[in-house]
Structure formats: C-alpha cells, structure tokens
Amino acid sequence: MAEEKSLEEVLSLPILLADRVSKSAREAEASKLECLDLAKQVDRLSQMLRAAVRLPWTASQSHQTLYEQPIRRIVADVAKNLDRALTLVRKCKHSGVLRQVFSITTTADFRKVSNLLESSIGDMKWLLSIYDFDNGTNLSLPPIASNDPILSWVWAHTAMLHMGQPKDRTDAALELASLAKDNDRNKKIIVDEGGVPPLLKLLNNANSNEPNSAISVEAQIAAATALFNIxxxxxxxxxxxxxxxxxxxxxxxxxxxxxxxxxxxxxxxxxxxxxxxxxxxxxxxxxxxxxxxxxxxxxxxxxxxxxxxxxxxxxxxxxxxxxxxxxxxxxxxxxxxxxxxxxxxxxxxxxxxxxxxxxxxxxxxxxxxxxxxxxxxxxxxxxxxxxxxxxxxxxxxxxxxxxxxxxxxxxxxxxxxxxxxxxxxxxxxxxxxxxxxxVAENNTDLRRAAFKPSSPPAKAVLDQLLRVIQDGDSWTLQIPAIKAIGCLARTFPARETRIIGPLVLQLGNKNVDVATEAAIALKKFVCPENFNCLEHSKAILEFDGVPPLMKLLRANDWAQMHSVVLLCYLALNVGNSKALEQARALNALEGAARSVVAQNPGLRDLIVKAMDHLTLYQPGVPHPHMQPHLL
Structure with a gap:
C-alpha cells in the first residue's frame, strides 16, 4: 500500500511525527535535558524531511523524473524511529510516582533512541546529497546501508541516471554495468531498485538534442552494456x-x-x-x-x-x-x-x-x-x-x-x-x-519456401554447407554444416546424390563427433519418413559408406547408438546388398545390440526387425529370435 501513496503522503507522516515529538519533548516534566536533546535531533530531521518534500517540485521544474526508491525506503525507516522517540518522550510528560514506574530503563532508552535518530539524520543527509548533482555522485555510506553498501551505490547511480547531466548519466550507467558484472545479487538489487527503466531511457536517448554526439554514443553504449550485464x-x-x-x-x-x-x-x-x-x-x-x-x-x-x-x-x-x-x-x-x-x-x-x-x-x-x-x-x-x-x-x-x-x-x-x-x-x-x-525440418511450409533446391538462396547456402563439410578445416564448422544438411534431408530429390557423398566421407572422419553427426544426418536421409529413403540408401552404398560405418560402430556409446540406427535403416532398405553381407552387418548388429538396447530400450524393435530382414539374405546365420540373450 505504501507504494500506492504519493511521495507527499509518504513524507507527511514523519513530518507530523517530528512535530509531535518536538512538542512533547518540550512539554516533558521529567528527564528534561534528555528530552531537549532529542528535540534538537528531531528538529534537524524535520528540516530535512521538509527539504525532501520540495524534491518533486525541483524535478518537475527541470522536466525530469524524480527517483523515489531511496526516499521511500529511508523515510519509512525515519518514521519508525520517530515513532519510538514519541513513545519515549510521552513517558516523561509527568513526574512523581507514575514516572518512577516507567523510568527503570530511561537512561538506556534515551541513549538507544538518540542513536536511532542520529542514524536517521545521517540517512536523510545522505539522501538529500544524492539529489545535489552539482557535487557529483555521493558514494559515501548512509547508516541504513552500512551493512549493504551496494544498495546505497545503486541508489546513487540510479538517481544520477534519472536526473544527472548527460556525462554524469553515462558514468552512472558504466558504474551500474560494473556492479552488475560482479554477481547475481547486484543484478537483483539493480532490478529491484528500479535501475532498468532509466537505463532503457538512456539507451533510447529520446531527450537528446544531439542524437549523434560523442556523449550520446557513449551513453547508449554504457546503457546497453549495463543491460547486457543485468x-x-x-x-x-x-x-x-x-x-x-x-x-x-x-x-x-x-x-x-x-x-x-x-x-x-x-x-x-x-x-x-x-x-x-x-x-x-x-x-x-x-x-x-x-x-x-x-x-x-x-x-x-x-x-x-x-x-x-x-x-x-x-x-x-x-x-x-x-x-x-x-x-x-x-x-x-x-x-x-x-x-x-x-x-x-x-x-x-x-x-x-x-x-x-x-x-x-x-x-x-x-x-x-x-x-x-x-x-x-x-x-x-x-x-x-x-x-x-x-x-x-x-x-x-x-x-x-x-x-x-x-x-x-x-x-x-x-x-x-x-x-x-x-x-x-x-x-x-x-x-x-x-x-x-x-526449424524448417519440422515445418513443411518454411522448408519448401526457404530451402527449395532450385531457389538461388537455398542453392547458395547448400553450396557453402557442402564446401565447409568437404574442406574439413575445422570440426567446429563441420558439425553445424552437417546438422543443417541433415535437417533438410527431406528437401532433396533422389537424384541429388552430391549431398550423400560428402556426408559418407565424414563417416570416416578422425573426429568421432564429426563422424557421428554424419551418421545422424544420413539416417534422416534413409529413415522411413523420407520419401526417397530407398534411393538415398543405394547412394550410401555406392559411395562405399558401409566400411566406415562398421568402424564407427566400435567408437563410443553415443556414436554406436546412431551408427546402429543408420545400419538398421540400411538393412531394411537395401538388406540384399553385397556390401552389407561382406561387411558382416548382421554380426555387427548382434554384437552391438545388447549395449544399445540397454541404453535405449525403444530401439529394440527396430534392431530386431533389421536383423530379421538381414537373415533373409544371409543364409546360414542363426536367426536372432533363436538367440534371445542378444537382446
């Protein structure tokens, strides 16, 4: 509810409390000296609170937005301390027996309340100073932030973002960028204390009369950097x-x-x-x-x-x-x-x-x-x-x-x-x-519109992807190029055999990650969902893809899993091939079946089906169903 009140309403309560404390302190009949000392402290606070009331008017005269977070936070704390002071001085209004009942800890109470008021004076002094932009940014610590200096720094820099001169705003954005870079807690404080809107405003630079001045460019860079770090x-x-x-x-x-x-x-x-x-x-x-x-x-x-x-x-x-x-x-x-x-x-x-x-x-x-x-x-x-x-x-x-x-x-x-x-x-x-x-792999409209093989943009991209794959200068470049080709597998017609050759070549790449990505891409060409899976499977055999695939089966678990899937699709599509028979594909599947199924039970049916299909063309090999221990 406090956030819904205007700043004038927020300030009116502590000002009223200060007047009441001052009046009660001067009317006290007991502990008069202590009460008068409190009254002097409260009078100083009252003056500062009234100065704070004028801040919105000052900001409006300069066509600026007043940064209210520190005012609201500090004033709320000041109000609590003034309320405690009021409770104390009211106890001193009368003397005699009644006073003695309540005065057992009077000295300690006065000392405690005096310290609280002194802290409030320090907070208000600091608060007013951060809106005095002629003296630069105040990076001293107010008592309220003694245990958390970051809070006061964020307040000071954010106030400067709202109301400072162009150069000062740039410096404030750079300071917030530095604070945000340090740790997540600082980032959270900047967001919670309202630092993002003035950074966006500085980035937008809507109020600058010289949109391309050096200060403007530096300010926008500082604001963008701060937001990036946040x-x-x-x-x-x-x-x-x-x-x-x-x-x-x-x-x-x-x-x-x-x-x-x-x-x-x-x-x-x-x-x-x-x-x-x-x-x-x-x-x-x-x-x-x-x-x-x-x-x-x-x-x-x-x-x-x-x-x-x-x-x-x-x-x-x-x-x-x-x-x-x-x-x-x-x-x-x-x-x-x-x-x-x-x-x-x-x-x-x-x-x-x-x-x-x-x-x-x-x-x-x-x-x-x-x-x-x-x-x-x-x-x-x-x-x-x-x-x-x-x-x-x-x-x-x-x-x-x-x-x-x-x-x-x-x-x-x-x-x-x-x-x-x-x-x-x-x-x-x-x-x-x-x-x-x-994205196009899962969206037919985009795939047909953007990657139609006959369109110049698609052809230009495809040429470069194939070049990167074939050059083999860097596996970090080959992998995304291979992945892209694989995602577009359903785009290529059966006659487009120039795609298959480079991928098959990479099955034998010394880098296992590249070879595995090639296997993943090729399986998208020969899977049942690909209308041209039979023709693509034949092309893989024509480019002598079976031997490097057999070798990849013996690599790590990840490579083995994808190699087995690719081999299964080849077995189902061109199981009568001499290349598969000569490479002893059935034996290779039998050897890899147990470990692959253990990792991915969902592949069991595909492997069984592929092994069944291979036995039709490789007589003399025991039927896999006769060896249930394999799976």
Missing part, C-alpha cells in the same frame, strides 16, 4: 520485456551508429537466448531486418536473379522482400521505410509525421551513413559478428524469426558470410543457418 537469467529478461524494452532496443538498433549497434546486438542475442517470449517480442518488432542489413554491410550479392546493373546489395533484396514484412514501428506518427544503412526513414503515414520529426530522421540517417562509411574495418567486423550471433539466437526454435530472416533474403547474406568470412563470424552464420534448418 539480463543473465530469464526472470530479468522478462522484466525488460515487461518494461516495454524490446521496442526501444529494436529502435536503437535501427537508428544508431555502428558502435552502438554492437552492444545492442549482443543484448538482443542474450535476451533471445534466455527467453522464448523475448524471441517473440523481437519478432513482433521485426528486429531481423536491421540485423540482416548490418550483417550485409559492404557485401555484394551477385545472384543473377537479383542483379541490377550487374550487381546488387542486400538493400535491394530487402526492398524486393518489403511487401512480405511488416514496417518497423516508431514512436511517432507515420511509418518506416527500410534503408540500406539499417535506419528507418519517416514516410507518409495515416497521421503524417511532423516536418521536425522527419528532418530528425533524415539528419540521423545521413549521419549514420557517413559514420558507417568512415568506420574502421575492425569495428565493422565486430558489428557483423554481433548481428550474426543475434540472428543465431533469434532463429533457434523460432518459426517466426526464421521465416523473417529468409523473407529478407538473409540466406543469401549468410551464404556470402560463410563463403568469405572466417572465425567467429563464419561460425555464427553457420549456426544461424543450422537453427533455421532445424
């Missing part, structure tokens, strides 16, 4: 979402300079990774468009279906796909059209934006383009890495984000990054493709 679990991510932070984040990502986009894209990646609701909210705000645009910065896409005057860029692709995506929302009347520099340009909406607003966005976009052209290659690389990571986390398990990436022709951009980039950027793009493919 949102390390789902609850805190959800708090940012509930505080309507997602539209602000997307707006800043669209409108900001490259240096700001880096921490903001990192923030998007972390929030999307930790909370599916955040993924949905980012999809609603169409965050993939500015991410794809920044990822494609300075990249020429030369697909013939999208050529204009011999060459094209991601901007033209986005424009071509513009009719399939929703316009970015803005906080002013009108709509956004999407620019190649990742910024929004005000258009004619139903209400029509003001000329001042339009001028701001034209001015801002122009400066962003200029800044982007002049930025160093190192910074451009960093923003690409961050945007690729954000796309990776956004697409994971998300149909809507995966669809939006493909609708903006993001697959062409990702293919280009995989082809020409290295290290983290290449890996992030591969992981994005893998996650989109994983």
């Amino acid at each position: 949102v390390t679990n789902r609850d805190r991510v959800r708090y940012v979402v509930d505080t309507h932070g997602v539209p602000i984040i997307v707006h800043v990502l669209t409108e900001s300079t490259i240096k700001v986009q880096i921490p903001v894209a990192n923030l998007v990646a972390r929030m999307a990774e930790l909370d599916p609701l955040a993924q949905e909210e980012f999809a609603r705000e169409n965050v993939t468009r500015p991410l794809v645009s920044s990822l494609a910065m300075d990249t020429i896409l030369d697909d013939p279906n999208f050529l204009q005057s011999g060459k094209t860029t991601i901007h033209s692709l986005v424009q071509l796909a513009g009719q399939t995506t929703q316009p970015l929302k803005s906080n002013h009347t009108g709509s956004f059209s999407y620019n190649s520099d990742g910024s929004g340009r005000s258009g004619s909406g139903s209400g029509g934006g003001s000329s001042t607003t339009n001028s701001h966005y034209h001015y801002n976009s122009s400066n962003i383009r200029k800044e982007r052209d002049n930025e160093t290659p190192e910074v451009k690389q960093k923003v690409k890495v961050s945007c690729a990571q954000a796309l990776w986390k956004l697409s994971k398990g998300s149909l809507v984000n995966s669809r939006k990436i493909t609708e903006t022709k993001g697959l062409l951009c990702l293919a280009k990054m995989i082809e020409f980039e290295k290290d983290e950027l290449q890996l992030n793009c591969l992981m994005t493709v893998m996650e989109i493919a994983a």
Whole structure:
C-alpha cells in the first residue's frame, strides 16, 4: 500500500511525527535535558524531511523524473524511529510516582533512541546529497546501508541516471554495468531498485538534442552494456520485456551508429537466448531486418536473379522482400521505410509525421551513413559478428524469426558470410543457418519456401554447407554444416546424390563427433519418413559408406547408438546388398545390440526387425529370435 501513496503522503507522516515529538519533548516534566536533546535531533530531521518534500517540485521544474526508491525506503525507516522517540518522550510528560514506574530503563532508552535518530539524520543527509548533482555522485555510506553498501551505490547511480547531466548519466550507467558484472545479487538489487527503466531511457536517448554526439554514443553504449550485464537469467529478461524494452532496443538498433549497434546486438542475442517470449517480442518488432542489413554491410550479392546493373546489395533484396514484412514501428506518427544503412526513414503515414520529426530522421540517417562509411574495418567486423550471433539466437526454435530472416533474403547474406568470412563470424552464420534448418525440418511450409533446391538462396547456402563439410578445416564448422544438411534431408530429390557423398566421407572422419553427426544426418536421409529413403540408401552404398560405418560402430556409446540406427535403416532398405553381407552387418548388429538396447530400450524393435530382414539374405546365420540373450 505504501507504494500506492504519493511521495507527499509518504513524507507527511514523519513530518507530523517530528512535530509531535518536538512538542512533547518540550512539554516533558521529567528527564528534561534528555528530552531537549532529542528535540534538537528531531528538529534537524524535520528540516530535512521538509527539504525532501520540495524534491518533486525541483524535478518537475527541470522536466525530469524524480527517483523515489531511496526516499521511500529511508523515510519509512525515519518514521519508525520517530515513532519510538514519541513513545519515549510521552513517558516523561509527568513526574512523581507514575514516572518512577516507567523510568527503570530511561537512561538506556534515551541513549538507544538518540542513536536511532542520529542514524536517521545521517540517512536523510545522505539522501538529500544524492539529489545535489552539482557535487557529483555521493558514494559515501548512509547508516541504513552500512551493512549493504551496494544498495546505497545503486541508489546513487540510479538517481544520477534519472536526473544527472548527460556525462554524469553515462558514468552512472558504466558504474551500474560494473556492479552488475560482479554477481547475481547486484543484478537483483539493480532490478529491484528500479535501475532498468532509466537505463532503457538512456539507451533510447529520446531527450537528446544531439542524437549523434560523442556523449550520446557513449551513453547508449554504457546503457546497453549495463543491460547486457543485468539480463543473465530469464526472470530479468522478462522484466525488460515487461518494461516495454524490446521496442526501444529494436529502435536503437535501427537508428544508431555502428558502435552502438554492437552492444545492442549482443543484448538482443542474450535476451533471445534466455527467453522464448523475448524471441517473440523481437519478432513482433521485426528486429531481423536491421540485423540482416548490418550483417550485409559492404557485401555484394551477385545472384543473377537479383542483379541490377550487374550487381546488387542486400538493400535491394530487402526492398524486393518489403511487401512480405511488416514496417518497423516508431514512436511517432507515420511509418518506416527500410534503408540500406539499417535506419528507418519517416514516410507518409495515416497521421503524417511532423516536418521536425522527419528532418530528425533524415539528419540521423545521413549521419549514420557517413559514420558507417568512415568506420574502421575492425569495428565493422565486430558489428557483423554481433548481428550474426543475434540472428543465431533469434532463429533457434523460432518459426517466426526464421521465416523473417529468409523473407529478407538473409540466406543469401549468410551464404556470402560463410563463403568469405572466417572465425567467429563464419561460425555464427553457420549456426544461424543450422537453427533455421532445424526449424524448417519440422515445418513443411518454411522448408519448401526457404530451402527449395532450385531457389538461388537455398542453392547458395547448400553450396557453402557442402564446401565447409568437404574442406574439413575445422570440426567446429563441420558439425553445424552437417546438422543443417541433415535437417533438410527431406528437401532433396533422389537424384541429388552430391549431398550423400560428402556426408559418407565424414563417416570416416578422425573426429568421432564429426563422424557421428554424419551418421545422424544420413539416417534422416534413409529413415522411413523420407520419401526417397530407398534411393538415398543405394547412394550410401555406392559411395562405399558401409566400411566406415562398421568402424564407427566400435567408437563410443553415443556414436554406436546412431551408427546402429543408420545400419538398421540400411538393412531394411537395401538388406540384399553385397556390401552389407561382406561387411558382416548382421554380426555387427548382434554384437552391438545388447549395449544399445540397454541404453535405449525403444530401439529394440527396430534392431530386431533389421536383423530379421538381414537373415533373409544371409543364409546360414542363426536367426536372432533363436538367440534371445542378444537382446
């Protein structure tokens, strides 16, 4: 209920109590000196409380929002101490026998209450000082926070975020970022004490008259960094979402300079990774468009279906796909059209934006383009890495984000990054493709729309996945590429044998993890759910896939399990093959059956069925049902 009261109402109680204590203390007939000393302390408190009453008016004169958390907390504590003082001085109102009944511990009580009032004086003095921004941030400890200094620091920095000068706000955001990085308890305190809304406001930078000034950029970077350090679990991510932070984040990502986009894209990646609701909210705000645009910065896409005057860029692709995506929302009347520099340009909406607003966005976009052209290659690389990571986390398990990436022709951009980039950027793009493919595996519409083999984007991605698999430079790159191919197994027609060869080759990879992923991918080609399982099974045999598969059976338990499943499908599809007979596939299944079934009882029926099928073509081998101990 206290939170529902206005600040004036919260302050009125202790002010009234202070007046009552002062009056009662001066009317006391016993312990007069002690009561007068208390009255002096209470008078000091009364003056400070009345000064606090003027803080909302001071904030409103400066068009600022007063940060109330420390005021409410400290004033509530002051009220309790004043109530104790009032109870004590009222006991001293009369002398005589009645006084003696209640005065056994009077001296100790006066000392205790005096100490409490002195602590309240210290708290109020500190409280008023943190709103005196001319003297900088007060990092001294008030008595109320003597056992928990973090609390007072969070209060001081958050108050500065609300009401300080631009440079001071930047410093306060950096301090909160540092505190949040230390431990989860600090993060919780920052959230509980209302530190997130002013950080979002600083990030949005709505009140800045110079949107591209150095201070503005530093402030936005500091705010994004602080938020990134805070949102390390789902609850805190959800708090940012509930505080309507997602539209602000997307707006800043669209409108900001490259240096700001880096921490903001990192923030998007972390929030999307930790909370599916955040993924949905980012999809609603169409965050993939500015991410794809920044990822494609300075990249020429030369697909013939999208050529204009011999060459094209991601901007033209986005424009071509513009009719399939929703316009970015803005906080002013009108709509956004999407620019190649990742910024929004005000258009004619139903209400029509003001000329001042339009001028701001034209001015801002122009400066962003200029800044982007002049930025160093190192910074451009960093923003690409961050945007690729954000796309990776956004697409994971998300149909809507995966669809939006493909609708903006993001697959062409990702293919280009995989082809020409290295290290983290290449890996992030591969992981994005893998996650989109994983979503498409379970969604026929997306699979047909985005990965149709005849479409240029799908062909470009497929070419790069096969190249990565065949190059074999890094298993960390091969594994996501193999997984992506496996997820798309039902996309490839029977005649597309060029896919099977590279996967079969990886069955013999020295890295067991890579070989096992190849087995997992191949079993998706030959499982009964794949319409072309028979043709794919024959292709595996033609590429001599049985010998490396037999070898993989003898690897670790994980590899053995997936190898047995792949072998079972081959046995069911092409059990009459000489390759399986020569490799003694039935004996291999018998040897691995017990351990595999022990780990995965659900595979028992598949293994029995495969062994039954193999015995039809391998006479002289005992029937598995005659050897029940095997399973």
